[in-house]
Amino acid sequence: RSNGEERIDYVYKVVVIGDSAVGKTQVLSRFTRNEFCFDSKSTIGVEFQTRTLTIKSKVVKAQIWDTAGQERYRAVTSAYYRGALGAMLVYDITKRESFDHVARWVEELRAHADNSIVIALIGNKVDLEDKRAVPSEDAVEFAENQGLYFFETSALTGDNVEAAFFKLLEEIYSMVS
Ligand code: GDP
16 A cells, blocks of 8 residues: 555545543554554554545545543543544443443434434454453344444454444445545
């Protein structure tokens, strides 16, 4: 992939939200750099990461924003959501509480983001299946009721991370083009 000189047809802003420690930063770095860092939070202060990919022969630059820890202080502001075409709403399949808060995050999106924002619900850390606290069916039901796409991922193994982002970006593409 050549950077800089490539023709870019579209830039899509995507925000990653969800409770603290569910793996938002790791899901993001798995997608943009194919990396997983056990010593997380080295990225504090970084606003977004990008990855350029091809969707239906168009060159799309995904500009993916990380809360960079601000969710801890409820400081995720309207500026964060402004112009976002997609959202990855992440919970941790081993932390029931992080799933129970998903409805609150959806409300937050409905209040601050564009009405047409495409949302993917992401149950992360499926590599910890033996510690699962959220049955897939609960999330499937919630996603269906709310009109969200649903994926279970592992940022650690990389399982389904590409699939989730590609689905989100393809849906954005079909919505805006
Ligand atoms: P954030 O606060 O939502 O951005 O979460 P981080 O990306 O910082 O991850 C929080 C913790 O969960 C870190 O210790 C990560 O190493 C760990 N983590 C993130 N994703 C996964 C995953 O898919 N599997 C496992 N086992 N651990 C993960």
